[in-house]
Amino acid sequence: MKTKLLTLAAGLMTATALATVPAKADVKIGLIGGVSGPIAAMAPAMIDAAQLAVQQVNEQGGIGDGEKLVGVVGDSACNPQGGTDAATKAVNIEGVAGIVGPHCSGAVLAAAGSVTIPAGVTLVTPSGTSPEITNLEDNDSVFRTVPSDDYQGRALARTLKDMGYGKVAVAYLNNDYGTGLANAFKTEYVDALGGEITQFAAHEEGKASYRSNLAELAKGGADTLVIFDYGDGTGLTILRQALENGFFEKFVGGDGMKSDAVINELGAENLANFVSSSPVGEKSDSLDIFNEAFKGVGGDPDAIFANTSYDAAFLLALALEKTGGRKEGVGAALREVSNGEGEAIRPGEWQKAKELIAAGTAIDYKGAAGDHNFDAKGDVPGTFALFEVGADGFEVVSEMN
Amino acid sequence: MDLFELLNFYVIPGIVLGSIYALGAVGITLIFAILRYAHLAHGDLATLGAFIALAVVTTLGVSPLAALPVAIIATAAVAVGIDKVFYDHLRERPKIVTVMASLGIALMIRAVVQVVWGVDTETYSRGIVRPENYFGLRIRDREIYTVIAMLALVGVLHVFLTQSKWGKAMRAMSDNPNLALLSGIDNRKVIVLTWVIAGGLCAASGFFLGLNTELKSMMGWHMLLPMFAAAILGGVGRVEGAVLGGLIVGIAEELSVLVIPSEYKAAMAFAILLFMLLVRPTGLLKGKVL
Numbered sequence A: 001m002k003t004k005l006l007t008l009a010a011g012l013m014t015a016t017a018l019a020t021v022p023a024k025a026d027v028k029i030g031l032i033g034g035v036s037g038p039i040a041a042m043a044p045a046m047i048d049a050a051q052l053a054v055q056q057v058n059e060q061g062g063i064g065d066g067e068k069l070v071g072v073v074g075d076s077a078c079n080p081q082g083g084t085d086a087a088t089k090a091v092n093i094e095g096v097a098g099i100v101g102p103h104c105s106g107a108v109l110a111a112a113g114s115v116t117i118p119a120g121v122t123l124v125t126p127s128g129t130s131p132e133i134t135n136l137e138d139n140d141s142v143f144r145t146v147p148s149d150d151y152q153g154r155a156l157a158r159t160l161k162d163m164g165y166g167k168v169a170v171a172y173l174n175n176d177y178g179t180g181l182a183n184a185f186k187t188e189y190v191d192a193l194g195g196e197i198t199q200f201a202a203h204e205e206g207k208a209s210y211r212s213n214l215a216e217l218a219k220g221g222a223d224t225l226v227i228f229d230y231g232d233g234t235g236l237t238i239l240r241q242a243l244e245n246g247f248f249e250k251f252v253g254g255d256g257m258k259s260d261a262v263i264n265e266l267g268a269e270n271l272a273n274f275v276s277s278s279p280v281g282e283k284s285d286s287l288d289i290f291n292e293a294f295k296g297v298g299g300d301p302d303a304i305f306a307n308t309s310y311d312a313a314f315l316l317a318l319a320l321e322k323t324g325g326r327k328e329g330v331g332a333a334l335r336e337v338s339n340g341e342g343e344a345i346r347p348g349e350w351q352k353a354k355e356l357i358a359a360g361t362a363i364d365y366k367g368a369a370g371d372h373n374f375d376a377k378g379d380v381p382g383t384f385a386l387f388e389v390g391a392d393g394f395e396v397v398s399e400m401n
Numbered sequence B: 001m002d003l004f005e006l007l008n009f010y011v012i013p014g015i016v017l018g019s020i021y022a023l024g025a026v027g028i029t030l031i032f033a034i035l036r037y038a039h040l041a042h043g044d045l046a047t048l049g050a051f052i053a054l055a056v057v058t059t060l061g062v063s064p065l066a067a068l069p070v071a072i073i074a075t076a077a078v079a080v081g082i083d084k085v086f087y088d089h090l091r092e093r094p095k096i097v098t099v100m101a102s103l104g105i106a107l108m109i110r111a112v113v114q115v116v117w118g119v120d121t122e123t124y125s126r127g128i129v130r131p132e133n134y135f136g137l138r139i140r141d142r143e144i145y146t147v148i149a150m151l152a153l154v155g156v157l158h159v160f161l162t163q164s165k166w167g168k169a170m171r172a173m174s175d176n177p178n179l180a181l182l183s184g185i186d187n188r189k190v191i192v193l194t195w196v197i198a199g200g201l202c203a204a205s206g207f208f209l210g211l212n213t214e215l216k217s218m219m220g221w222h223m224l225l226p227m228f229a230a231a232i233l234g235g236v237g238r239v240e241g242a243v244l245g246g247l248i249v250g251i252a253e254e255l256s257v258l259v260i261p262s263e264y265k266a267a268m269a270f271a272i273l274l275f276m277l278l279v280r281p282t283g284l285l286k287g288k289v290l
Helices: A002-019 A043-059 A080-094 A105-119 A131-135 A149-162 A176-192 A211-218 A234-245 A260-266 A285-296 A306-323 A330-337 A350-359 B003-034 B042-060 B064-085 B095-117 B141-163 B165-175 B177-182 B187-212 B219-234 B239-259 B267-279
Strands: A027-033 A069-075 A098-100 A122-125 A142-144 A168-173 A197-203 A224-228 A250-253 A274-280 A343-345 A363-365 A383-390 A393-400 B132-134 B137-139
Touching: A027 A043, A027 A080, A027 A306, A043 A069, A043 A285, A043 A306, A043 A350, A069 A080, A069 A306, A080 A098, A080 A105, A098 A306, A105 A122, A105 A131, A105 A142, A105 A176, A122 A306, A122 A330, A131 A149, A131 A176, A142 A306, A149 A176, A149 A274, A149 A383, A149 A393, A168 A176, A168 A211, A168 A234, A176 A197, A176 A224, A197 A211, A211 A234, A211 B003, A211 B239, A224 A234, A234 A250, A234 A260, A260 A393, A274 A393, A285 A306, A306 A330, A306 A350, A306 A363, A330 A363, A343 A350, A350 A363, B003 B042, B003 B137, B003 B141, B003 B165, B003 B187, B003 B219, B003 B239, B042 B064, B042 B095, B042 B187, B042 B219, B064 B187, B137 B141, B141 B165, B141 B187, B141 B239, B165 B177, B165 B187, B177 B187, B187 B219, B219 B239, B219 B267, B239 B267
Parallel strands: A027 A069, A027 A098, A098 A122, A122 A142, A168 A197, A168 A224, A224 A250, A250 A274, A343 A363
Antiparallel strands: A274 A383, A383 A393, B132 B137
């Protein structure tokens, strides 16, 4: 009896499994981000921006013969284990054809190294900025729409020097993001510009007190503390304890510190001497189009990495249109749709792009955050700006170059 | 470096941190001694306590300290509930099963916190508080509250364990559960009592961590290793040992920055734990060896 029931159950399951495979399969892409963890305040806008691209694709004809593009959200928790888990789930269970994300450098390196490169799935990160990502042996399957921290660290060093900052101390989070950015900054500030870094120290995440670290950093007489960390995580704790105890007069952060959590928790009135750098979209028609569209769905276009996230998702969709929704050849297709040659496609112009691809015409995506003409390593150049805290949140102080 | 710098930036933060560890370590040491397993959900239970206090602060608008008793009672109730629903069924199985179950509970509690309160960093009160100057010592009010509350809670617990009938019953069960049962001690009531105490202290520990820094859903998990190190350093089953252990681990972590690179600060608790287990597994105050 039991075996009969089991057979019946197995038969039913096979039948339903067959029945649920539709004639037109949806094309799934993974949207993997640091939903929890130290960039939790940044992640929602980034995911929303990527979902906007997915929505536009579906409204304007979908992929191929009207197949729906589906964004499957996963949480990388901004760490290597979380990134690997989320990517494994996306690749093995959801069967995604490509991935936008993960958001944090450590998660990108781990997910790419252990999951997506072996599986041949292409990954486009909108915010994984570590210089290490450049050197991955990735068979042309790891791309990013955000410039490497090698550029950001150097640009920040030049800007600080120009603004007359003198001796600085550097505190960086001991992970792929913090280390990469800090080393790029150090190389330019000390070796190229002759500036002085009095203390250069890494710290571990998640401790309750960093006052002893700060006391060590303050030795050497620097009046400026440069923090390469996340503003929802340890960076906030360090900044708070530095302000409360009167260590340092001026504070500088990288893109990770440009988080609303810093303003919400510490108060804008206490952050008069705090500036942070971040990649910004070059002023362009594409950026205006994206900003309007993102406002239209209730998003904040100034949110950090919103435009790079949108571009990553839209580029991936264009590449999938070329490959017919299959994961094979997505890397090569990404280069074809954004190599500076062909008919210009701006954010939201999915229908036009689809028709041109069908006609075999070359297209060139001009993204909200930049043109995204990938170099041999899958990297893009970028522009940065320095932000200060004003009455309405972060405001641009100056362009950085 | 002068003496005041050493005290202000290394020793005082170490004592405050140590007090927070101590509150958690007392619960761990009691569970270790009476129920005989390592409770890995302790850190996340502390997170829950901290967030319950946040809920009270935001909904009623009271000061954080007024929210502490509510958080202690609520978390104690949750701890007893978790024991009834999950651990109770595993009582007769090998202890390692319960240890693994507690890891699962830790993930469940964290998920609940993330679903209810979100994943953003929160604080009890916005802005920053600069320390007061007491004859050159720079101390914040909340740091004084933390240390006093720790001493008061542990003091009351100590009196309870040594003087009251139920306290003696708990110690008897810690020494020998079968003999305690034969002498007419109701083991089930002792277990409930243990969870009430452990859960309440856990909430206090999480609350003071949140008061001194920020509230994050991972805050308790990151405290777990130092708390275990403190419990084992002091001697398993010894409440005063857990306090001593907590303070030593806290101060050692802060002072470690003077001699080793700061990225290895987090490894300090681990080094202490390993050293004690190798050299003196009974802990400083002759606790149990499990």
